[in-house]
Amino acid sequence: MITIGISQWTTESANEIGKRFLEIKPLPDFIQMIGPYTYPDGNDGITAITIFKYDKTKAGEANGAIGNIYILFDGVQGFRYSLKLAAGSAATMKMMGFE
Numbered sequence: 001m002i003t004i005g006i007s008q009w010t011t012e013s014a015n016e017i018g019k020r021f022l023e024i025k026p027l028p029d030f031i032q033m034i035g036p037y038t039y040p041d042g043n044d045g046i047t048a049i050t051i052f053k054y055d056k057t058k059a060g061e062a063n064g065a066i067g068n069i070y071i072l073f074d075g076v077q078g079f080r081y082s083l084k085l086a087a088g089s090a091a092t093m094k095m096m097g098f099e
Helices: 011-021 056-071 089-095
Strands: 002-009 032-040 046-053 080-086
Touching (some): 002 011, 011 046, 056 080
Antiparallel strands (some): 002 046, 002 080, 032 046
């Protein structure tokens, strides 16, 4: 199972984002973090995409640990994020009724 984290912030907030990024505590061993990958997003500032991979049996615990990362950035001007739960193609096909 994966969760995709998408965050955005203004270029003016980049210094504060960097400081807070250094405060992130390690994730539990069962969560693999890929990224973050960042890119400039025109007039919207900077966008970062991070993929978190974990076993579906640990989804609740993973959700809490991932959410704690983004809470660190609360209060940074212009910071916003979203978390998207995603499934692989086999799970998606099963949800659509294809076995």
